[in-house]
Amino acid sequence: MRESADVVALGALAWLVGDDELLPVFLGATGASEHDLRARADDPEFLASVLDFLLMDDAWVLAFCRHAGLPGEAVMRARAALPGGADPHWT
Known part of the structure; x- marks a missing residue:
């Protein structure tokens, strides 16, 4: 699952780089240059930050998934497989 998560996250990064309006928002929100x-395109933690950013807005997730031909839940599943993506357990 980790390899497919990397593929989804790299696709999201490429999609983000190609969006002239959203890329500056990502750079400003994350402090990335x-x-x-x-x-850092091969850094799992950086890729996780890309998916975290996309997950801030359902419209961004759906736009990326439409572009990539992925189901809407693909971003959340990929995020769960990357570092820090496990659901917290409060027990």
Whole structure:
């Protein structure tokens, strides 16, 4: 599942980079630089931050999933497989 999560997250990163309106929002929200987009594209924690950002807005998730031909839940499933994505257990 981890490999497919990486593929989804890389696809989301590529989609985000191609969106001239949303990319600056991502960079501002995360503090990432354009250099980070290239240098950290293979970093599972950075990829998790890309998915965390997308998950802030259902419209972004659905737009990416339509673009990628993925079901709407693909982003959440990929996020769960990346570092920090496990549901917290409060017991």
